Amino acid sequence: MGMAVVTLKKGEGRLLKSGGMWIFDNEIDTVMGNFENGDIVLVHDFDGYPMGRGFINTNSKITVRLMTRDENVDINEELLEKRVRDAWEYRKKVVDTGCCRLIFAEADFLPGIVVDKFSDVLVVQSLALGIDRFKETIVKLLRKVLAEDGITIRGVYERSDVKVRKQEGMEMVKGFIGPEFPTLVQIEENGVKYEVDVKDGQKTGFFLDQKYNRLAIQKLCKNAKVLDCFTHTGSFALNAGIAGAASVTGVDASQLAVDQATANATLNGLSDNVKFICEDVFELLPELEEKGEKFDVVILDPPAFTKSRNSIKNAVKGYREINLRAMKLVKDGGFLATCSCSHFMDYELFTKTIGQAAKNVHKRLRQVEYRTQAPDHPILWAADESYYLKFYIFQVCNDR
CATH class of the missing domain: 3.30.750.80 (RNA methyltransferase domain (HRMD) like)
Structure with a gap:
């Protein structure tokens, strides 16, 4: 029994032709032959030109994911x-x-x-x-x-x-x-030790994509007063602590995360100057501002506020709000590290949103560096979903 053949509509398969790996349901003209979902199929352009082999699943909008561009290669x-x-x-x-x-x-x-x-x-x-x-x-x-x-x-x-x-x-x-x-599991990264809960932690237990971004904030945190928002298991806070910060406050809305982060601080002998609190960041930042608190370094590592194109407007509001609040809490000449891990909040939109926040609070930003995910999460050009993490470090100055 031969393999089923997926034929594209004329003019479709643009993503595939530019180096991507996905074929969407609306790009397919016909599927000839017998197949079960999950099977390997051949992919042809509208004129029968071979495009490669991939696996099919008609339940998914991404109907075919390509495994190879050579249709003579067996997927074995x-x-x-x-x-x-x-x-x-x-x-x-x-x-x-x-x-x-x-x-x-x-x-x-x-x-x-x-x-x-x-x-x-x-x-x-x-x-x-x-x-x-x-x-x-x-x-x-x-x-x-x-x-x-x-x-x-x-x-x-x-x-x-x-x-x-x-x-x-x-x-x-x-x-x-x-x-x-x-x-x-105990791991060590950038000289910081963590207990990782691979069974019940978020996603796969620990976010490895920020490894070198955490390292990048170390040099700014020596003797500094640091606020780390959405701290999860305390990774940015602990990098600040190990770099010699005077005091670090890590904030997360999950008590489980705060408990884990506190245990991680103990593991690194940092419990004296790295503390964690369970609070909603959106509520906490205005309270800190009212009290007149100021920090040398503020770090924002929020979860993806958007998982789809439809909720992008609300996400922009969320990112603008926390960045605006954070800028108000940074001392004149202090630093803001801020990121977005949402693929839909792309580089241009994220950059524009931070710019708006700065304008709204009359702060001037000096970009120290722009970074993305660590290179063990390589960005495959033409596979846009592989580029998702945007990470900025700014010096925040009052209007001068």
Whole structure:
């Protein structure tokens, strides 16, 4: 039985032709042949020109995710091993591999799967039906490739408990892949130690994408009074603390996060000058302003206020509001680190929103640096969803 063939409508497949990996439901003219969702299919342009092979899922708006542009290549263990090996060789060159993202979905040509390495534990998140079939094989291959470098993986945990799986017609799942193991893992990043809860932490347990952005704030925090908003497990706050900040206040709306962050401060011997409070940032910032509080450094690392194009207006309001409030709390000549991890809040819109906030509170911004996600989350050009993190450091000056 031959493979089913997906043929594009004339003039469609623009994303694919510019180097992307996705084919949307409205770009497809016909699907000829038998297939089950999750199967590998051939992709042809409207005139029969071969475009490659990918896996199909008619439940999803992203109907086909391309695995290869060569339609003669089999999607088998050999191909997967090459992809896994390439991903690891790349990580060894660009990041500290003690903790890093090993596989970043489309950007590593393994669409729909993410694998994070926390010391000797792997956390897997599978978001697409087609790749889900290969999940166990990819884990096996990662173990093999890492073992060649003398790295033994003690356990693997799956965190596919995410809503986007429902759009693929899949159940949300979490649990061990292979033998059970203690799911609290101690890691070290930039000289800071953390307890990571891979079972119940957010996403895969810890946000590795900010690794070098946390490092970038260290030099600004020596002897400083620092406010870290949306601190999650305390990562920016602890980087400030380890850099010799005079005092650090970390704020998060989740008591669980605050408890974890407090434990992390103890782990690093920083409990004296790094404190965490459970508060809503939107309510806290105006209160601090009323009290006349000022900080040398304010850090904003909010969750994605928008997960879709439709809610972008409200997101812009949210980003403008917190940035405006934060600027008022920065001493003249102090620093603001601010970011957005929402793919829909793109570079231009984020930049414009911060500009509006500064104008509204009559502050002048001097850009110290602009950064994005760490290089273990490579940005694949033409796969726009792989570029999501925008990170600015500004010096905030009063109007002069």
